[in-house]
Amino acid sequence: MEYKFFDLGLVDYKFAWDFQKEIHSRVKNNEFYAAVIFCQHYPVITATRNTDRNHILANQEELRKRKINIYEVERGGDVTYHGPGQLIIYPIVNLNCFKRDVHLFLRNLEGMAINILTEFGILGERLAGLTGVWVGGGKIASIGIAVKNWITFHGLAINIKQNDLENFSLIRPCGMDIMMTSMESVLSKEISIEDVKETLTRGWQYDESSLTGVGSRD
Amino acid sequence: MMKVVLPELGQGIEKAIVSYWYFQAGERVNEKDDLVELTTDKATFNLPSPCSGTLSEIFFREGDTVNVGETLAVIEEE
Numbered sequence: 517m518e519y520k521f522f523d524l525g526l527v528d529y530k531f532a533w534d535f536q537k538e539i540h541s542r543v544k545n546n547e548f549y550a551a552v553i554f555c556q557h558y559p560v561i562t563a564t565r566n567t568d569r570n571h572i573l574a575n576q577e578e579l580r581k582r583k584i585n586i587y588e589v590e591r592g593g594d595v596t597y598h599g600p601g602q603l604i605i606y607p608i609v610n611l612n613c614f615k616r617d618v619h620l621f622l623r624n625l626e627g628m629a630i631n632i633l634t635e636f637g638i639l640g641e642r643l644a645g646l647t648g649v650w651v652g653g654g655k656i657a658s659i660g661i662a663v664k665n666w667i668t669f670h671g672l673a674i675n676i677k678q679n680d681l682e683n684f685s686l687i688r689p690c691g692m693d694i695m696m697t698s699m700e701s702v703l704s705k706e707i708s709i710e711d712v713k714e715t716l717t718r719g720w721q722y723d724e725s726s727l728t729g730v731g732s733r734d
Numbered sequence: 735m736m737k738v739v740l741p742e743l744g745q746g747i748e749k750a751i752v753s754y755w756y757f758q759a760g761e762r763v764n765e766k767d768d769l770v771e772l773t774t775d776k777a778t779f780n781l782p783s784p785c786s787g788t789l790s791e792i793f794f795r796e797g798d799t800v801n802v803g804e805t806l807a808v809i810e811e812e
Contacts, residue, residue, distance in 0.1 A: 565753050565754055565771075565773075565778075566753065566773060590771070590778055591776075591777075591778060592773055592774070592775065592776040592777040592778045593776040616742075616744075617743075617744035617745055618743045618744040618747060618774060618775070618777045618779060619743070619744035619745055619746050619747050619774075620744055620745065621744075621777075622775055622776060622777060647775055647776040648776075659776050660776045660777075661776065661777045661778075662777065662779075662780070663777060663778065663779045664780040
């Protein structure tokens with residue numbers, strides 16, 4: 517099955533948010549039934565309707581100094597941080613064409629993250645009751661989605677670069693006291709974001725039971 | 735009178751939390767308008783209005799937990 521891929525590069529959160537909504541509406545109009553948006557964000561904090569504002573630890577002054585905006589968005593989950601060094605993947609998938617199952621889609625997103633980590637020699641795992649992917653007790657991939665008209669948006673953030681972790685101290689990620697980790701931190705070597713993206717693109721496949729984003733890296 | 739029922743959202747999902755009503759009781763809604771946002775796990779789900787009419791009664795407030803199959807609201811059809 518064919519997918520539309522969009523690679524926005526390093527962009528402001530608002531730009532990618534608007535772009536997602538535009539693609540969501542094109543999927544709704546049956547122009548295509550699934551798309552994948554890749555990007556990285558300039559430093560930003562996103563919260564949800566459920567976010568307890570006490571989970572944002574930094575004060576306004578500190579955030580202004582670091583040029584970090586806060587957006588309240590429509591995805592599930594709690595507060596999170598995005599910045600350069602994270603690969604953001606927004607799959608806009610019309611679940612009417614597959615299986616209308618929100619739980620399955622979340623598990624498939626985790627499965628895809630685990631697959632991509634395996635491809636780079638990292639053993640990622642699920643933790644019971646906690647959405648996301650973990651390595652050695654640290655969270656390496658965060659997930660939060662929204663579903664409208666059975667079409668998904670928002671998605672997954674994989675921490676790739678080592679230097680992207682510091683700003684997580686500005687928040688309580690997902691409203692919990694958790695340690696964040698990244699692919700570079702785990703492997704103690706440089707990982708190219710382009711390489712991760714290319715591997716995902718080459719092997720991208722979604723069906724009722726799985727979402728596979730791993731192509732051969734020979 | 736049309737009941738707005740929490741549909742099956744996926745295997746193993748038995749309940750969801752009402753996170754946001756786009757309309758208040760007494761307001762007019764159009765078919766397919768976003769009516770209510772529900773939260774489950776790390777996902778939000780927008781339930782559209784099944785018909786056009788007046789949202790006459792809301793049974794679950796924001797923050798309430800609702801089970802699959804339960805009636806969230808009633809719409810008086812036009």
